[in-house]
Amino acid sequence: MAVHIMKELVYWVLDSYLSRYIKNFDKDKLKGSLWRGNVQLGGEGTPLEIKPEALAGENMPVQVVFGVLEKFSLHIPWTTILGYGDIEVGIKGLYAVVEPNAAQEYDAEQEATMLQALKELQIQKIEHAVQRFRKQQTGH
Structure with missing residues (x-):
């Protein structure tokens, strides 16, 4: 069930x-x-x-x-x-x-917005990986 x-x-x-x-x-x-x-x-x-x-x-x-x-x-x-x-x-x-x-149709403003969002996502991923690494190092 x-x-x-x-x-x-x-x-x-x-x-x-x-x-x-x-x-x-x-x-x-x-x-x-x-x-x-x-x-x-x-x-x-x-x-x-x-x-x-x-x-x-x-x-x-x-x-x-x-x-x-x-x-x-x-x-x-x-x-x-x-x-x-x-x-x-x-x-x-x-x-x-x-x-x-x-x-x-090509939209330069939309492309710039998407590129900025991708960059921010990459930064977030790196920050998350650093946090996980620090937690592993401290044992928490």
């Missing part, structure tokens, strides 16, 4: 994020051990098909003609419930045929 509820919850969360990108997202495709915190989609010769509209609305200069994802995996350690540990997302074998998005 609890496993069924957990599977439904994991499916609902993944569906909320991935169904926008993956065709025929189905909870029966979920594999792995929820008790161990491992969930997988695809793999074993059953790639996931990427929706052609996957990049629509993302202001990308390209659009997907065809794409597949060999395997999507998620590892959620139980310690994350307590606020410790990281959730690991794995993407293996992402292949896509894309073409220029004729409807997309």
